Amino acid sequence: MGLSQIKPEFVTVLAEKQVKSGQTVRLECEANTEALITMWEKNNQRLECVEGKHKITQDVKRCTLEIANAQEGDEGNYKLNLRNKAGSASCSAMVTVELNEWRTVEWKQMPMIENLRTFKIGDDKVSELRFLLYGPVGAGKSSVINTIKSIFERRQFINCLAAAESSKSHTIYYEKYSMAQGKFFPFAFNDIMGVEKEKCEGVLTDDIISALKGHVKEDYQFFSTHPLSKDSTYYLTNPSLSDMTHCLVNVIPADKLALIKGDFIGKMKVVRQAASRMGMPQVVFLTRVDRACPMTKANLRDVYKSKKMRNKIHECSNILGVPINCIFPVANYHDETGINEDINCLMLDALTKIVDWANDYVVKCSNKQVHVE
Template structure:
């Protein structure tokens, strides 16, 4: 953020700037009269001025840097150092470049809520669409479910256990748990978090094969996960001959934006394995990227700037690369965590992601229904 000096050479220091892509940026400070040498740095390195891009100016009382046609690469921390015979002083400012909006959001929640409340499943045999949320410990699976329930119920829902930042590496969720939203035709399934296996090869967290069995409809609600072994076929929670109503209709991978870079490769591989099996089953897949406010100060202050943020786009690109998920299947959002009052902008981001999950799940069950009809016609013939 904007720096300052305790010495008298500066009358005013550089100020932070937030501009839109394509706009010009002017960083300017005023100083006491006197001969000085002015040196500019960007992110700690000498600024290499490019003709037509950078212009530096210095007068008896001012020093300035003009950056023409701001773009993504111009974002950073700029430092001006004034060198006198007796020493030097410095001040700094942050330049944040808002990208042109690359994805639009409906920033009024009521139309989307009404659409989802009136939603009809495209398969008459089903009472609900089923969504399974999976991801590493602490990514925000349970918080995502709680946030969606809060939006539709009009108040904070806190009955769903969610791990806090202080809950280091331990999954709060131990069972295969179903959560409904009142009388709406949607059901969420929460699972134990994914973890890196122990050094001796023993499994930690939820087992990939258990999640795959859940996708296939083999696991009933309330099954308690075991790290040492997968569900057995003789378990009372094992569904031997699952139908469409037992299967998962959309897989949602939940990843924290501030932890994408730190995620262990082995956890990423587990997620890729689960995604590969979901693809074989034809199950649609989305990624909900949570905790966006932890990686971008612009978004933290104003969620409506989320699709103009360089940091958010970079995290989405990193998520896309590491998981092998297309960008249009990744939805950055923020869950309720510290807030005690409802926030419409937060709600709209979550609703945007959830609506896409609903449509994806509905497309899946409609295709399944058409296959069943074709099979029935074949048998009849």
């Protein structure tokens, strides 16, 4: 029997490839016989060879496909079909191309901590920059506060009660968590009741807007049934710039983006419009990244290399209408007992930016006040 009559089989098969963007992918395998007709496919379609990009070679029984300068578009399932008069065989492999890091983070915490420690607010009358955390129930608002406080205290902080998973908000009081240690770290975070899916539950939009304007006193208990009344002892009639929120932080769980819709987005838009009218900076902390992306869970430093996270950030931007550069994926302490520098750095990177933006807002407002006086 001539060689060409042997039914083709693979002696070695194509192997899955994961390469960095720009690298050359080399797919190769060996058949049991020569003089074969070969055909390469990509995603079940005949591969259209592009000069300078694809190079197909056949050296006796060895078949090779090289893909130069791999880019995202080169990803896919590559299949090699072998054929002769005696029969056919095929094998395939996935090619994935890692993204180049599309945002960089300084993975050293001390320079960022030092920078925040010595931060000077642009108006002497404002002792703390105030951030209001706002978002769905169980988004990780309280956990963000615990994580930031843990960074500054250099030990795990759990006073801001984070809850087990539930559909009802665990946080119901308006509480302020100051980061200040003496005159250092002049930042405060207000924890607030979560927004629930149902119309009549969770924090009311009017109350959030009152909190942005500085009308809500600490320890006020939120009610889903009625907003804070102007007659209440918890209503601050003439808030100063220090009482106001200086940056609205929308906290959104990356692993539950699909659940954020309808009524809920409507509520968030009203709040965001109110903040926009005040000229207040607004950002998104995209939490629970470890639950949303296995690559990020395996190594937090890959968060800006992960396509999944990039897609989540784009999806979040589309849903909420917040620009991409105002969306920060963050990880919170949740099951760790020790301090983790990567968790700290990702949070500090976001914090460093929002502190500057909140300070710009304070300076803008205090200039306006001076102008009016």
